[in-house]
Amino acid sequence: MAADPAGAHGMTEPASLDCHRDADGVVQVRFAGDWRLADPLPAADPVLAELRSTPAPRGVAFETGSLGRWDTALLTRLVAICSAADAAGVPVADAGLPPGARRLLHLAFAVKEREGARRADRQRSVAEQVGEATLGLWAALVELVAFLGVAARAFGRMARGRATYQRSDLLVAMQEAGAESLPIVSLICFLIGMIFAFVGVRQLEPFGAGIYVADLVAVAMVREMAPIMTAIIMAGRTGAAYAAGLGTMKVNEEIDALSSMGVDPVEFLVLPRLVALIVMLPLLSLYGSLLGILGGTVVSLAMMDVGLLQYLTETGDSMELSSLLGGLFKAFVYGSLVAIAGCQQGMACGSSAMAVGQATTRAVVMGIVLIIVSAAILTVIYITLDI
Amino acid sequence: MRGTDHIVVSHLTMAYGDFVIQRDLDFTVRRGEVFVVMGGSGCGKTTLLKHMVGLKAPAAGDVLYDGGSFWQATDEEREQAKRRFGILFQGGALWSSMTLAENVALPLRLFTGLGEGEIRAVTGYKLALVGLAGFDDYYPSELSGGMRKRAGLARAMALDPEILYFDEPSSGLDPLSARLLDELILELRDSLGTTIVVVSHELASIFAIADRALYLDTDAKTQLGLGNPKELRDQSPDPRVRAFLTRGESAGVAA
Numbered sequence: 001m002a003a004d005p006a007g008a009h010g011m012t013e014p015a016s017l018d019c020h021r022d023a024d025g026v027v028q029v030r031f032a033g034d035w036r037l038a039d040p041l042p043a044a045d046p047v048l049a050e051l052r053s054t055p056a057p058r059g060v061a062f063e064t065g066s067l068g069r070w071d072t073a074l075l076t077r078l079v080a081i082c083s084a085a086d087a088a089g090v091p092v093a094d095a096g097l098p099p100g101a102r103r104l105l106h107l108a109f110a111v112k113e114r115e116g117a118r119r120a121d122r123q124r125s126v127a128e129q130v131g132e133a134t135l136g137l138w139a140a141l142v143e144l145v146a147f148l149g150v151a152a153r154a155f156g157r158m159a160r161g162r163a164t165y166q167r168s169d170l171l172v173a174m175q176e177a178g179a180e181s182l183p184i185v186s187l188i189c190f191l192i193g194m195i196f197a198f199v200g201v202r203q204l205e206p207f208g209a210g211i212y213v214a215d216l217v218a219v220a221m222v223r224e225m226a227p228i229m230t231a232i233i234m235a236g237r238t239g240a241a242y243a244a245g246l247g248t249m250k251v252n253e254e255i256d257a258l259s260s261m262g263v264d265p266v267e268f269l270v271l272p273r274l275v276a277l278i279v280m281l282p283l284l285s286l287y288g289s290l291l292g293i294l295g296g297t298v299v300s301l302a303m304m305d306v307g308l309l310q311y312l313t314e315t316g317d318s319m320e321l322s323s324l325l326g327g328l329f330k331a332f333v334y335g336s337l338v339a340i341a342g343c344q345q346g347m348a349c350g351s352s353a354m355a356v357g358q359a360t361t362r363a364v365v366m367g368i369v370l371i372i373v374s375a376a377i378l379t380v381i382y383i384t385l386d387i
Numbered sequence: 388m389r390g391t392d393h394i395v396v397s398h399l400t401m402a403y404g405d406f407v408i409q410r411d412l413d414f415t416v417r418r419g420e421v422f423v424v425m426g427g428s429g430c431g432k433t434t435l436l437k438h439m440v441g442l443k444a445p446a447a448g449d450v451l452y453d454g455g456s457f458w459q460a461t462d463e464e465r466e467q468a469k470r471r472f473g474i475l476f477q478g479g480a481l482w483s484s485m486t487l488a489e490n491v492a493l494p495l496r497l498f499t500g501l502g503e504g505e506i507r508a509v510t511g512y513k514l515a516l517v518g519l520a521g522f523d524d525y526y527p528s529e530l531s532g533g534m535r536k537r538a539g540l541a542r543a544m545a546l547d548p549e550i551l552y553f554d555e556p557s558s559g560l561d562p563l564s565a566r567l568l569d570e571l572i573l574e575l576r577d578s579l580g581t582t583i584v585v586v587s588h589e590l591a592s593i594f595a596i597a598d599r600a601l602y603l604d605t606d607a608k609t610q611l612g613l614g615n616p617k618e619l620r621d622q623s624p625d626p627r628v629r630a631f632l633t634r635g636e637s638a639g640v641a642a
Contacts, residue, residue: 037499037501037505037509037547038499041505071547071579072509072512072513072547073509075512076505076508076509076511076512079508079511079512079515080508099578100574100577100578100579101578103574103577103578104516104574104578104579107516107567107570107571107574108512108515108516108520109515110518110567111515111518111519111520111567112520113515113520113521114520114521114522118521118523118524119524119525350528351528352483352484352526352527352528353483353484354483354484355483355528
C-alpha cells in the first residue's frame with residue numbers, strides 16, 4: 001500500500017539507504033526510492049555500525065527528500081536505528097522524516113517495553129527433559145488420584161441426596177450416552193458376532209462340531225466382546241465428548257462461574273456424566289451381546305445345515321448366569337474408567353483451543369488403555385475364581 | 388484517490404434463515420476514512436461486518452470493493468480480495484497454539500516472500516505499535532484480554548492492508564489503552580491512508596475517531612442515519628439516532 005497515492009502507478013524506484021557522519025559528528029541517514037515490503041530492501045547495518053563506532057556520534061538525523069512510496073518496511077529500519085541509538089545513548093532527530101512515519105515511529109515507542117517481559121530462549125538438556133517428563137507423569141498420576149477422591153466424595157453426597165446437580169442434565173447425559181449410541185453399537189456388535197461365527201464355522205464344522213458355534217458366539221459376546229467393544233466405542237464417542245465439552249467450558253471460564261456461585265463443578269458437571277455412562281454401558285453391552293448373537297445366528301444358519309430352533313436352544317444352554325453377571329460387571333468397570341478418563345482430562349484441560357484437543361486425545365488414549373489393562377486383570381481374576 | 392468510493396454496500400439484506408436481521412442497507416465507505424457502524428446490542432453490527440469480509444453470504448444485495456462485486460466473484464477472486472483487508476475480531480481470535488510473534492508472522496510467511504530476519508523485524512515493529520514490545524514469545528493464553536485484543540490488531544495490520552475492520556475495538560480495554568488505540572486508528576488513516584471500518588457502540592470512541600457513522604436500528608431492522616456523528620447527534624431528523632448518540636438524554640429533543 002502506498003503512502004503516496006499520487007505515485008501509485010509510477011515505476012518502482014529501488015530502495016536505497018546510505019549514511020555518513022557530518023562535520024558536527026551527526027550521522028546523516030538518507031532514505032531514497034520506494035520502501036515497501038514487496039521490494040528487496042537494503043539492511044540498516046551500516047548505520048548500526050556507525051552508531052557503535054568510537055567516538056560515539058553526537059546524533060542521528062534523517063534525510064528523505066527523494067523517498068518514494070513507503071510502508072512498514074521503512075518503519076522496521078527506523079525502529080532498528082532508533083533502538084540502537086537509544087542503546088548507545090545517541091539522540092535522534094526525527095525532523096527529516098515524513099510526518100506520517102514520524103508519528104508511527106513515535107507510537108511504536110509510546111509504550112515502553114515492560115521490564116522482564118522478554119524471554120530468553122533456553123536450550124534444555126536431555127536429562128532435564130527426561131526429568132521434567134517423569135515429574136509430569138507423577139503429577140498426572142497424583143492428579144488422577146485426587147480426581148478419583150473428589151468424584152468419590154461427590155458420589156457420597158449424591159447418595160445422601162445432597163449433591164447439587166440438575167436431574168435434567170443427568171437425563172440428557174443418559175440419552176446421549178445411551179440411546180444415541182445404539183446405532184453404532186448395533187452395527188459393531190452385529191458385525192463382531194458375524195466374524196466370530198465365520199471363524200467358528202470354519203474351525204469347528206470339519207470336526208462335526210458346527211453346532212458349538214452357538215456356544216462360542218454367545219459366550220464370547222456376553223463375557224468379553226460386547227463389554228470391551230462397547231467400552232471402546234464409548235471411549236471414542238462419549239469419553240471424548242466429555243473431555244472436549246468440559247475442556248471448552250474450562251476455556252470459556254464457565255467452570256469458574258459455577259465455582260464462584262458456590263456450586264461444586266464436579267458435582268454439577270462431572271457427576272451426571274459419570275452416572276450416565278456407568279449406568280448406560282452395562283445396558284449397551286447387554287444389547288450389544290444380543291445383536292452379536294443375532295449376527296452369529298445369521299451367519300451360522302447361512303453357512304451350516306442347522307435349524308433356527310436348534311441353534312437358539314444351544315445358545316440358551318450355553319448361557320450361565322455367571323457369564324452374564326461377569327460380563328455386566330466388566331461393562332460397569334469399563335464404563336467407570338472411560339467416564340473418569342474423559343471427565344478428569346476435561347477438568348484438567350489448559351486454557352486454549354489447542355489444550356482442548358490435547359485433553360480429548362489424552363482422554364481417548366487413557367480410556368482405551370485402562371479398558372484393555374482392566375480387561376486383562378479381570379479375566380485373570382475370573383479364571384482364578386472359576387467364574 | 389483518497390475520498391473516492393472504496394467499499395459500496397448495495398441493498399444488502401442479512402438474515403439467519405428466515406429471520407431477517409437488517410434489510411436494504413445501502414452505503415458507501417470512502418477511501419481513507421474512518422467509518423463507524425453503530426447501534427444497540429443485537430442490531431446486527433457484527434453480522435454486517437461478517438458480510439463485508441466474506442464470512443457470511445448476504446440474503447440479498449452485494450458488497451463491492453473498488454466497484455467490483457465481492458459476492459458475485461469466483462471463490463478465487465474473493466480469496467484475493469480478502470488479502471487486501473485485515474480484521475480485528477472482538478476477542479482477538481489469536482491462534483492459541485502460536486506465540487504472538489508467530490501469530491503476526493503467519494500472514495507474512497504465507498503471502499509474502501520475506502526472509503525470517505525481515506519477518507522478525509516486521510512482527511517486532513507491529514507488536515511495538517500496539518504497545519506489546521517484548522511480548523513476542525508469549526502465548527495468547529498467558530495474556531490479559533486487552534493484550535490479546537491488541538495482539539489481534541498487530542496481526543490484522545501484518546500485511547499493511549488497504550482496509551482494516553475492527554469489531555468492538557475498545558471493549559475490554561482500560562480508558563488509556565482505548566484512547567491509545569483510537570490514536571493508532573487515526574494514525575493509520577493519516578499516515579498510511581488505510582480505510583478503516585469500525586463496529587462500535589462506545590460513544591466517546593465514536594465521536595473521537597469517526598469521519599462518518601452509520602446507525603443501525605434493532606427494531607426498524609434497517610439503517611436510520613448516515614453522516615458525521617456530531618452532526619447526526621445535533622441534526623438527525625430521527626429521534627432514535629439522536630437518542631443513541633446522547634445516551635437517551637435528549638429523547639425527542641435535539642440537543
